[in-house]
Amino acid sequence: MKRSRLDALVLEQEGIRTLTRADIEALQLRKLNGLLRWEKERGGFYKNLPERLGSLTELASLPFTTDEDLARHAPGLLLTSQSQVSRVLSDATSGTTGAAKRVFYTQGDCENTVRFFAAGLGELIFPGSVTMICMPFSGPLGLGELIAEAIARLGARPLKLGCGLSYGEYGEVLAREKPDTFVGMPVQLLSLLRFCGKGSLERALVSGDACPEAVLARCEALLGSRLFPHYGSREMGLGGAVTCPAHRGMHLRENHVIAEIVDEEGRVLPWGETGELVITTVGMEALPLIRYRTGDITRILPEPCPCGSELLRLDSLHRRGPAADMAALDAALFALDALIDYRAERGPEGLRIRALCCGALSEAQVAEAAAGVFPGEAVFVTLSEARPGDRALSPGKRRIEEGRQE
DSSP: OOOOHHHHHHHHHHTOSOOOHHHHHHHHHHHHHHHHHHHHHHTOTTTTSOSOOSSGGGGGGSOOBOHHHHHHOHHHHOOSOGGGEEEEEEETTSOSSSOOEEEEEEHHHHHHHHHHHHHHHTTTOOTTOEEEEESOOOSTTOHHHHHHHHHHHTTOEEEEOOSOOOHHHHHHHHHHHOOOEEEEOHHHHHHHHHHHOOTTOOEEEEOSSOOOHHHHHHHHHHHTSOOEEEEOOGGGTSOOEEEOTTOSSEEEOTTTOEEEEEOTTSOBOOTTOOEEEEEEOTTOSSOOOSSEEEEEEEOBOOSOOTTOOOSOEEOOOEESTHHHHHHHHHHHHTTSTTEEEEEEEEETTEEEEEEEESSSOOHHHHHHHHHHHSTTSOEEEEEEEOOTTOOOSSOSSOOOEESOOO
16 A cells, blocks of 8 residues: 655655654654753743653653643744744634634745645645635635645645535536535535535545544545545644545644643543643744643554554544534434534523425424434424525534524
């Protein structure tokens, strides 16, 4: 089996000849100690940490970085001057009080992300192919723009569609442009396949939101091929881990990200055990983070990858709390083959679901499936036949809204 394209990228970026576990860990320790030394010299946010570590195992002795730190201490965390910052992403929903969480990127950070995207997308996109990008486009160096640049570098043609088109408009694109590849969120892909059919689509990379196994399996059945899940976050430069042709987990961008898995008490867990992903981003120029708690739940797969790469692989990811409730509801409701999309809101009277369908489906069936996830909670369903002018009811990351649905 062909080795992960990410291996070749890491070898090129780091100027090394081999990529064994020893090579990877030596590289990570060198970069981490360089970061610690620079933080001590400049008196930055991490100035009170040791100047160097003797091994990566000593990383577990350092304190965690949190969302609150990102919101409150952005100037101290910024490693470069403001003039070198090319892009700032602000999380306006990080809290109801205080400053929003901000993440900074240099031009070099964005270039590294484009190259990582190209390595991952290169597993399924080839010169001459046409790819529909159904991700947010927010201006220069935004997520959609970086994906489009990576696709263009592969000799393929990106279709910059975004997340806001109607099902009818997506169908027109399928008929007119004949794209063979989809890049977007998993539920968005499932809705498109159920309403429009697969058309010319042959492959897909899904990212940007949780992908329950039930949703993934239904997408693959309709598409007729395996999906390529990708994991990324703002804190790791939008790109973090991507699937290789073996489809056995997502290879981590280990020359830029050191991963740990911790339990609820913050203790590091061995490979194979499930816990919270903690990242140390030694490859970020503007905002490197040490032991940042992502809130994402996963495990590091312990067995070797069939592709031969020794880069660590993450299993599928999810979050605790409300996000876990959303994933469970997705798994239950999208098991109904006629369901196109839905939006859920929780209020004092119970759970209200507004749903779109295409085919034989009743409000009672939707309510019964939802009640199976939340037994004892009242469920109210409004069901409509999906039409070409309809758009996604939850165009961004899916969550159960709090309040009353209009």
